[in-house]
Amino acid sequence: MENNIQTAEKNSRKKILLEAKNLVKEFPAGRNKGKSLVVHAISHVDLTLYEGETLALVGESGCGKSTLGRVLIRLLEATSGQICFDGKNIVEMNESAFSPYRKQMQIIFQDPYASLNPRMSVKQIIEEPLVTYGMRDKKEREMRVKALMKEVGIAEEFYNRYPHQFSGGQRQRIGIARAIALNPKLIICDEPVSALDVSIQSQVLNLLKDLQERYRLTYLFISHDLSVVKFIANRVCVMFLGCICEIGPTESLYEHPLHPYTRFLLNAIPKADPKLRSQEKELLSGELPSPINPPPGCRFHTRCPYARDICSQQAPCRKEINGREVFCHFPLED
């Protein structure tokens, strides 16, 4: 294992923090005519996260991006596959062996109203992870909580207030303080700004960026908003129905999408410039197929205007084009 990492390091000069191999997550979905049904939330996904980067997971609702984020930090258990964090496979560890790793991976949730316990004060919320991981000294804890509050821009005097006394943006800041309390290496940001107003959204995005620089955090940034992703991510991974469509550096992916789905996603965003509206846009027709009965072959072929026979028969393999990965039989030319 040790060797593996060193070679990987040499190859990419970037240190791999987390690596998922052949990850599968299925949920039971009841029975139909005696057959038990399964939701294929994530199907054979390989994903690598480098230290200090922001990798964005984008896709429409139901594509499995949130599930993937949760499986990676074992909030949900994978059905099969491997997840290596710092070189150790964390999937098969028992809870006590996993505990030191859990400390290093945290999550910020989408809904700042549901993710904070209404009966706990700000102090109790931020302090909880510290207590769990054995910071016994009360004074020390208090100082740490106050430092964290200052860090995320919440005034110290709100120390004993309760979540309902804060606005959505402030609550999200409290959630962020809780996530960074244990000095984690990896933070899963699960749509952290989509419930916030535009003027508050930019404040929180700037805060996330500052914290990343200060603590060398690695973010897995889950979002459906491609403009937000453009701002914050170094690399982008586009998902469709439990499969990865393409992964690449943000700039080049936005400029020259290789996968047809990426191009349609980019086309569909309403641009904040009325001059662009007269351009006839190609729109994707149809809706997301059911993850219980995903289409055979390439999962996108039922909505893809470029699909040919092979697309409905054979799942596309990984192709590398200019250092970018794409899963498509006929990647788009520049």
Added chain:
Amino acid sequence: MNEQLLQANSNAHEANTELVLDIRNLKSHFFTAKGVVPAVDGVSIQVPPGKIIGIVGESGCGKSMTAMSVMGLLRYPGKIVGGSIILSGKEITHIRPKELAKIRGNEISMIFQEPMTSLNPVYPIGHQVREAILLHQKISKEEAKNRVIDIFRAVGIPEPQKRYYSFPHQLSGGLRQRVMIGMAMVCRPKVMIADEPTTALDVTIEAQILRLMKKLCEEQGTSIILITHNMGVVAEICDYVYVMYAGKVMEQAETFTLFEKNSHPYTQGLLKSIPKLDEKTDRLYTIDGVVPNLLHLPEGCSFCTRCSQAQKRCFSEKPYLYETGQNHGVRCFQYESGVHLDGK
């Protein structure tokens, strides 16, 4: 093409007599135990026929409450305390519930944000849409059903005959929103109010729904009031835009003007703080602070506490909506030389 659009737009705005919906100085206040909340505080909105009018603003700015007031859906402790709402020349501000029921769904209709909670889960969607026709028009059930299937086809629901008997839970979010639009359009209303119609939907579906609304607006001549917080959606389909903040219109302009010559510090901040697709920046522009509590609004301009250009008088005096150009109004002392548009 764009110039034509602008021209047509300004003409429509000049010809005041032809307005389908004219909201004048509307005030809707909420009388709560803690005090009076001025959710809508002197809002004037003009809707010419066949146009898409956007109302943008952050949560709590009163955009939805304006719509609810127009639809007569305000409930205790909310109350319309001033102003008037005129629908095709007829005052509807304080009409009797029976009268209102005749208009609502027939001449003016509304689409809500969450398509799941606005459909009845225990009736097939076809029946729910048919009800809207049967309430307002004297035609047989069979005829009404055919009309429903026609409208389903028009809003792009696949297999409309079969879908007529589907229940809401059997449809995806995008399809449910199409049903809602179908229901709102089936009586060919003069005005349709769409309150965040695409917020709960994915981008690819959002683009489909926006295109559909634009098409219906052009083909049937229905005016649409589109309430949204998304500047992208505004840029995409609106003809004229009102920017609201803390119960007041801060700026109003034609879409192109608003994006090119936005004048109010709030509009400017709002537009600057959106991450852009075609720009690479390290930091986003932010408007400091939070939306003020409507119970304790600043004495002067309601935006003064967050405004980067605020002067001394902004904290003590309330600015009017000043005219700065053709069909362009700004509520800021910087444009004081213009004519007052308030209460006109």
